[in-house]
Amino acid sequence: MVNKPPAPEQSKEQGPSQDADQEPLLQIRAVIKKFGDFTAVNDVNLDIHKGELFCLLGGSGCGKTTLLRMLAGFEAPSSGKIIIDGKDMSDVPPYERPTNMMFQNYALFPHMSVEKNISFGLQQDGFSKSEISDRIDDILRLVELRDYKKRRPQQLSGGQRQRVALARALVKEPKLLLLDEPLGALDKKLREQTQFELMNIQDKVGVTFVVVTHDQEEAMTLSTRIAVMDKGKFVQIGTPTEIYEFPENRFIADFIGSANIFEGKVIETSVNHLRIKTEIGDFDVEHNIEVSKGSHVYIGLRPEKIHLSKQAPEKKTENQTLGVIDDIGYLGNTSRYKVRLESGRIIDVTAPNQVRPKNRTHHITWEDNVYIHWDASSSMLLNK
């Protein structure tokens, strides 16, 4: 009982080549990693195609780094297989893998200049001196660090170190670039700027990226596809839109963005509508899957998909209920309202502040009686 995106062409326009006939660049097959009794990565399966910018998203300790380290070859899977570019990586040491990693703490060599750090990897591949210096010039231009060639890592700012680490991993033009929380150490503004830089760079060099992050906004901005991890397992894999608009279960709906979640029972089924009885009333939900009458379901409702008005909505058929404004959080561009229903249940609603309020009062204010209403297609059917 999973609700799939209704329009399959939607995922087409998203990522680059995800042609089924092309062999995936990275194939993870039933990979398990145990540390003693503790299972850090639990039966993970994944295909990543060439040119993707793939995000592993999950809370701290869910096994993201462990999975990435298995791809780089620093940890061996307890069972399962990792195949990169058609080659089984089981017996391939890190220094022979076609991957490069950007470490969470950057791991720059402190006794080498920026230039030497970057050339280290190229020297291992036996490039000529002139080729190495050409490549270093190119990559330093890309990350805008040409004036810092001779500096030691200790003499650079956090943002500059991060770019050196990126350059060092990129310069070898790996088939697969692994980035562990690459922007974690940066402040918000710099992080956002670097996110777009990363996307530009990925666009230019065409390397396949696997990025680990715990920041859902970062994952949404960066990636062509996201795998959401929890307790060592993949909970859902999909494009940012799929994950946000069609979460499979309550965990995802709550983890990515926020959602009002109601428990309910199916009381009517029709071709593409369900009528569901919940604690706050009966509602219509649009769907495109088989759900039998009487079954137990959850529906999720994103705060920004709920309309708020003092007047009764014109469309009488729309899902609606009455409530009282309990609290307002003014965020500038939007406001977040807490609406108390008759049952006592609080519903989160966000609405854009499209008009500039005079005398700092909103047209909707504390203790106002309001209608909340939403389209049948806006509510998300969740399992579990």
Added chain:
Amino acid sequence: MTDIGVFKVIPPRIRLAWTRFAGSIQSSWKTLVIWTPFFWLLIFFLAPFFIVAKISLAELVIASPPFSNMVQWVDGSVVTIRLVFDNFIYIFEDPLYARTYVNSLKIASISTVFCLLVGYPVAYGIIRSGPVAKPLLLFAIILPFWTSFLLRVYAWMGLLADQGTINSLLISLGLIETPIQMLYTEFAVYVGIVYTYLPFMILPLYANMEKLDSTLNEAAADLGSGPINTFFKITLPLTAPGIIAGSLLVFIPATGEYVIPDLLGGGNVQMIGRLLYNEFARNVDWPVASAVAIVLLLLLVLPMAVYQHYQAKSSEDT
């Protein structure tokens, strides 16, 4: 922030006086902290050095103490300062001294290299060992210090002697028929020095390697570098400070070592420590003994000063 509340009720004049008082305590405390090591070094290192240097420039006389005064009053009004360089000239002219210096430096260098060859893998192994084994291994390194150094050297005599443990074992196994002479050879001196000074190599190396970030090795492997290349390009340069510290801690005392060459080398191995002892205790020639010590000091300090100078220069360059 809480201070603001306090200061509000105190009149500004008192506040200022208090700030000055606190500031002066703080700065005199700082002065004290900075000068304490200087005083220590002055009293226990620099002063003895100058005393020895002074004796080395004196003349042997039959007196107590057995050397001439540097500063003398002549006719109760004129001060004369007599510097006698004879002792140094004597040391440079008698080839025995040059040979002994060279031999000491040679034995100390070779011992240092062996300590490094043994100590480096040991320190690395301790770093890599598990959380249970690590403190035990470290403890084992320090354990010999709990028994007397002299006792341990005597134990080596027992092991290395012609009728000693090692020879008896080899004979009883039928590997040799007559004992191999080990005691009273240079070999025994090497064994003794390497054994004694090994912890002084291992501990600084351990302290240095402890700080080493293991992800650097992973980063090197990730960039295509095999284990051997990673060792020479990453681990070795980053542990250089530990290697230098350990080597100095072994090399310097080993050069002037007296007990080990005396007990394990017998009369067959001449090292500067024994020569110094002979001059001082047997010949009761304090001025020559002092000159021997000063030359040794210069031999050890000059290369280090040069090294320091270039080290400071090269770190300025980058």
